[in-house]
Amino acid sequence: xxxxxxxxxxxxxxxxxxxxxxxxxxxxxxxxxxxxxxxxxxxxxxxxxxxxxxxxxxxxxxxxxxxxxxxxxxxxxxxxxxxxxxxxxxxxxxxxxxxxxxxxxxxxxxxxxxxxxxxxxxxxxxxxxxxxxxxxxxxxxxxxxxxxxxxxxxxxxxxxxxxxxxxxxxxxxxxxxxxxxxxxxxxxxxxxxxxxxxxxxxxxxxxxxxxxxxxxxxxxxxxxxxxxxxxxxxxxxxx
Numbered sequence: 517x518x519x520x521x522x523x524x525x526x527x528x529x530x531x532x533x534x535x536x537x538x539x540x541x542x543x544x545x546x547x548x549x550x551x552x553x554x555x556x557x558x559x560x561x562x563x564x565x566x567x568x569x570x571x572x573x574x575x576x577x578x579x580x581x582x583x584x585x586x587x588x589x590x591x592x593x594x595x596x597x598x599x600x601x602x603x604x605x606x607x608x609x610x611x612x613x614x615x616x617x618x619x620x621x622x623x624x625x626x627x628x629x630x631x632x633x634x635x636x637x638x639x640x641x642x643x644x645x646x647x648x649x650x651x652x653x654x655x656x657x658x659x660x661x662x663x664x665x666x667x668x669x670x671x672x673x674x675x676x677x678x679x680x681x682x683x684x685x686x687x688x689x690x691x692x693x694x695x696x697x698x699x700x701x702x703x704x705x706x707x708x709x710x711x712x713x714x715x716x717x718x719x720x721x722x723x724x725x726x727x728x729x730x731x732x733x734x735x736x737x738x739x740x741x742x743x744x745x746x747x748x749x750x751x752x753x754x755x
Contacts, residue, residue, distance in 0.1 A: 537583050543602040549576045550611050557631075567636035571645050573611065574628030578652065580606075581613050581622035588620055619659060624652025643683065647692050650679045654699045662702050663709065663750055673710070676703050694731075698740045701727040708751055721751050 553576065556569035580602065587594050594600065606612055614623040629652070632645035653676060657665040665673075680700030688696070704724035711717035728748050732741055 537586075538580075538596060538599045538602060540598045540601075543598045543605075546576055546580055546602065547605055547609070550606065550609060554609065554611070563635045564639075564641065567632040567641050567645070570628045570632040570635065571641055571648075574625055574632070574645070574648060577606075577611060577613060577625045577628070578648070581624070584613070584622050588622075592620065616656070621656075623656045624648070626652055643686050643688060646679050646683055647688065647696060650676060650683065650696065650699055654702075663705060663747060665706060668706070670710075673703060673706060676700075677707065694735050694738060694740070697727060697731045697734075698738075698744060701731060701744060702747060705747055705751065724748070724751065 553569040553573035557566055584594055614625050616623055626649050629645040629649040633642055636642050657668055680696055683696045704720050707720035708717050708724050728744050
């Protein structure tokens with residue numbers, strides 16, 4: 517259920533499984549990229565260069581985890597010697613993929629995006645790191661219903677809202693802006709259900725409806741539009 521939801525929202529068309537896509541050659545290429553990023557991170561390079569290395573490392577690991585999750589979805593476990601070798605080497609190199617036993621999925625390694633944002637809090641690197649952090653956390657935070665985000669804390673929700681609002685204030689690729697608006701609208705809905713008091717819940721409900729209306733007007737043909745309209749119905753009348 518969750519994998520179908522995420523695939524629909526992300527408009528993914530990958531149909532091959534990881535053991536078809538992770539070869540000995542691609543594993544070595546990824547490991548070389550990881551080593552290069554780690555070398556820069558550990559150096560005395562300028563903050564912007566080290567921030568880029570953190571971002572690149574996070575992106576490399578995300579690319580790997582997406583393929584491994586396809587294998588888990590298809591077979592329940594990771595298959596193929598190159599995949600096993602790659603996972604083992606990442607662990608040895610201190611870049612082990614985060615894993616959630618409850619959902620049997622590899623998670624986004626958000627620490628690299630956090631590090632990039634700390635080193636470079638504004639500009640293009642910050643915008644890309646912020647988007648990947650917003651996206652990675654969101655899709656990992658629920659099983660099937662995004663309005664029931666597991667063990668999400670108030671602080672985590674507040675951080676996501678700050679990220680989303682900040683990203684909408686900067687220039688970004690159309691696809692990223694669409695997804696940012698979608699995720700932020702859902703976070704507003706979450707806050708409208710879990711706010712401290714009626715006043716806070718009502719305020720977030722207003723923001724959720726406004727952003728959802730803007731989204732539906734801007735992206736009427738998006739696959740996310742129907743999902744957002746459905747989730748919007750969860751808000752009680754009058755909010």
